[in-house]
Amino acid sequence: MTDTSVNARRLVTTTLPTEHGAFQMLGYDGADGLGHVALVMGDLAAGMDDLPPLVRVHSECLTGDALGSRRCDCGEQLDAALAEIAREGRGAVVYVRGHEGRGIGLLAKLNAYALQDAGLDTVDANLELGYPADARDYADAADILRDLGAPRVRLLSSNPDKSRRLAELGIEIVSRQPLPVPDRPENLTYLTTKRERMGHDTLSSPDVWSELLAGRMPPTAPAGSDAVLLDRYGPLVDREEVAIAQLAQSIDGFIAARSGDAEFVSGTEDRTHLHRLRALMDAVVVGVGTVVADDPRLTVRAVPGDSPTRAVLDPTGRSPRRSAVLADGAAPTLWLVGERADVPDDVPAHVTVLRLPAGEDGFAPQQVLEVLRQHGLRRVLVEGGGRIVSSFLEAGVLDRLYLTTAPLLIGDGVPGIRFAGTDRLSGALRAPARRFVLGEDVCTELDLAAARQS
Structure with missing residues (x-):
């Protein structure tokens, strides 16, 4: 106590x-x-x-x-x-x-020095004088x-x-x-x-990022940038199973312009942050809308680390066959499609097709996580787009949400976080939060797991 x-x-x-x-x-x-x-x-x-x-x-x-x-x-x-x-x-x-002298006092320390001159080490010298090794x-x-x-x-x-x-x-x-x-x-x-x-x-002391990638919390960390890494990403390492999401949007809540152009909402430091999250996860999840609009590679390039398995949520099987996730082989890809979706028989070797039942709103988030865990993918990053992240948030299956706001006003476009919400602010979703300054952007980390436990 x-x-x-x-x-x-x-x-x-x-x-x-x-x-x-x-x-x-x-x-x-x-x-x-x-x-x-x-x-x-x-x-x-x-x-x-x-x-x-x-x-x-x-x-x-x-x-x-x-x-x-x-x-x-x-x-x-x-x-x-x-x-x-x-x-x-x-x-x-x-x-x-x-x-003084680990708590034994100045004169006692000098007596300990004399014993050390005679061959004792600092611990035995204190003990010989009748003091603890550290008082x-x-x-x-x-x-x-x-x-x-x-x-x-x-x-x-x-x-x-x-x-x-x-x-x-x-x-x-x-x-x-x-x-x-x-x-x-x-x-x-x-x-x-x-x-x-x-x-x-x-x-x-061990390289902090290497230790985090290995799933270990380093016992020590030098000051400066490594200390920032430990503080920011350490909470993700000590859990064998975790589901997080990341999204970047304008300060008026859009992730892209009306045309779908999203290059780039946030700056370089936020994209580096995103690559660190990818490197720490087993799988990264996106919806087919993101694949069609952005053709993302979903690999780790900005930092050291292995790329996670890519999971594409595509109930109707409309992902372009030449999209990076299906064509480049840079990382394993799980292509999650509906039970009746039309997909080719000759998909590349790095692509595994998984058929799931889909409702009017697509796949149930909990069902997606269960399928990924059945394939040994227990640490999951939900990356986009806004509808997919919002559905996982509303389903209550996310442990953390990283929401980056960029200092720009789009006015109208593709919305970011949107869900049914509540009629009164007293019922709004609240969670312990931290904020990181990433260049001109601000990333807010919401600890949703802690909110559920409170």
Whole structure:
């Protein structure tokens, strides 16, 4: 159970110019009168739609931070954290007093140094003196983060135990990101002990996009673009079965002009986002109207990754035989047609024809998902067009919807999201939402699965 009592209270706010830029410097009580400080840049409480801020919870280390000791990497970690936060323009260093020597105090730490000089490592030296290997407490740090409006953070740390203990205190660790501080001959034994006996990460971290493509959540992520990938697409990876949809439309709700021209509603960054969604899915679903109007390839080209199986919903079998999905062989294609649809016998080898019963409105969305799952395709992206996405949305089978709005007004054209709706706003579909800025476009992600559970 999370302790909601407050031990650290803000007492003073000032500014601190540094070689990395100007930080707000906030003073807090705590640590038996020693006090703590937080160095803050930017607005940490800018909203749930923003990428969580970079945060370093830094344990006081006089020898490393002030005296430049190379027996540890503390001073370099502190400097690297300030530099990384300044580079991103938003984040905080919470400098926790009373953590000297992993919480045993300055003089005890010097005695531990003497034992290390005699051959003990840092863990055994603390234990020999009758102290725990790590006696630090993070309750004050958690209080400070909540006061700063940062209950969700990207933690700058190689220490998984620090992440776990902050999480136990109610701080959501979205990712844990090591700082690129090099090993030195003087601290190699110290760092090796942290990695081998205390579970700290090595400096190298896996490529985040490669890990996501492999269906794994990376334990760490470097700051910057990889952290954005982890935050944006990580929620899709930890589910074996998921149905999502993506659609781009103008701010007045159209996906194409009256003529059907849709090249291009949204910009390059949104199309890259779409290709990432394709790469993470087993199958991509489109209606025959999209095939006729746009002749899409539905492959992954803008990012590394394999192309998903293409599923074309075509009750009457009217897809052009020369369309990319039926002719190019760039990815397997499931051609879902009605029971009486006329299709040729000599379809290309990459095309599998599946016959399904169709109603007046085409195939039932739940039926489509069941057929795809029978073929081992459990992670599904519904890509278009507007009628197909709307039908899956109205059927209540989507877990997430990514709806990108582009800054253009079409006036009249092919509509985007449309469904029966409700007579009163109190009955409107509402879901937890996040927003991503993609160049000039804005993508809104609706967590429909969470809405169904609430």
